[in-house]
Amino acid sequence: MISPSLWQPFTLGRVELPHRLALAPMTRNRANPDGSPGPLAATYYSQRASLGLVISEGTQPSADGQGYPNTPGIYxxxxxxxxxxxxxxxxxxxxxxxxxxxxxxxxxHPDNTAHHRRPVAPSAVSAEQDMFTATGPQKTPVPREMTATDIEATIADFRHAAASAIDAGADGVEIHGANGYLLHQFLSPNANRRTDRYGGSMENRSRFVIEIAAAVAEEIGADRVGIRLSPAMPLGGIDEGDIDSVRTQYRYLVGELAALNLAYLHIHHVGDDDLLRSLRDLWPTAILVVRYGRTREQIADDIDAGLADIAPLGQFALANPDIVERLHTDAPLNDVDPATVYGGGEAGYTDYPTLTRN
Incomplete structure (x- = not known):
């Protein structure tokens, strides 16, 4: 049975939400060649608008921010x-x-971008991961280490992208600091081997993330900004060290980010509930928590435990555009078709059946 706490309204920044669900960000690889959203994107997202807070797929703030084929930009x-x-x-x-x-x-990988340049990163350390390209899987190359000028330009890119999102009518932006991507790379000692003010100590490795969040908040208002973090998430070749190192790093980082009074903190959680509790205690506004492998009966568990305010849904929402109605009525759920998650057209994107449309 779904906990009644899931249906309580909530104020998140400038947005009034009807309940505690949200659409989690999910890459779908269906953007146009120029990086604008594909022709079915408006349908896909509006189909899931009953979730209240709709967080889009990862959207690059610059040409160098692209990693996968057919992902959208906002610059x-x-x-x-x-x-x-x-x-x-x-x-x-x-x-x-x-x-x-x-x-x-x-x-x-250079084959996935229009400019074909080497990727950029905090240090010239390859992720050693298989990357999907048009010619099949290829290893991620050794990236180019960002200069101080590159770092300044990237912060400006995030600022510009946030302003562009608001110009497009979005209610806010979520900064992706998780899952092995650039901001997470700066946080991780095995990806960040710098010896300047952006590397070495825990404080220095956190600096880039904090500066981006501060710049975006200044540009569009802190109450329009969320940030996603994934403590100890090993995606993308990331290794943040032992549990004590991870806890120390993220308690420091979240404490610094808390001073910005952002709209929310979005945690992609991998199981350290003691850390999650301490971050909850540090954070002054809303917390979103998503976990792998939740059942429908467990969706509200973190809310009931006081660890979260909102529960974003990923695969449940991908395969069930009317997931809110299905949860309300205890209706059966569609299963995700794994063959249509990434790329393609309508199939597996906008054609999942609803309770009223088969």
């Missing part, structure tokens, strides 16, 4: 126009849209 006028259609459709269906700003850093 050109064409991108803004495309996302405006999405925002208008989500709003018309009663939802609020946050665009996730995702710079992949070293998790890229």
């Amino acid at each position: 050109t006028p064409a991108h803004v126009d495309g996302w405006r259609e999405v925002a208008d459709a989500v709003h018309a269906a009663g939802g609020a849209l946050y665009i996730q700003l995702m710079h992949v850093g070293r998790m890229s």
Whole structure:
């Protein structure tokens, strides 16, 4: 049985939400060649607007931020126009849209980008991961270490992308600091071997993330900004050290970010509930928590335990555009078709059946 706490309204930044569910950000690889959202994106997101808070797929803030084929951007006028259609459709269906700003850093391959440049990263250390490309899987190359000028430019790119998202009609942005991508790479000692003010100590490794969050908050207002973190998440070749190192790192980082009074902190949680509790205690506004492998009966567990305010849904929402109604009525759920998650057209994107449309 679904806990009644899931249906309580909630104020998140400038957005009034009807309940405690949200759409988790999920890469779908269906953008146009120029990086604008694909022709079905407005349909896809508006179908899921009953979730209230709709967090978009990872969206690059610059050309160097792209890692995978056919992912969208939010830094050109064409991108803004495309996302405006999405925002208008989500709003018309009663939802609020946050665009996730995702710079992949070293998790890229030149064959996946229009410019074909080497990826950039905190240090010239390959992720040693298989990367999907048009010619099949290829190893991620050794990236180019970012200069101090590159770091300044990337912070400016995030600022510009956030402003572009608001211009497109989005209600806010989520900064992707998780899952092995650029910001997470700066946090991780095995990916960040710098000896300047952005590397070495825990404080220095956190600096880039804090500076991006501060710049974005200054640009569009802190109450329009969320940030996603994934303590101890080993994706993308990341190794953040032992449990004590991870706890120390993230308690420091979240404490510094808390001073910015952002709209929310989004934790991709891998099981350290003691750390999650301490971050909850440090954070002054909303916390979103997503975990792997939850059953429908467990969706509200973190809310009931006081560890979260909102429970974002990933695969449940991907395969069930009417997931809110299905949870309300205890209706059966569609299963995800893994063959259609990434790339393609309508199949597995906008054609999942609803309770009223088969």
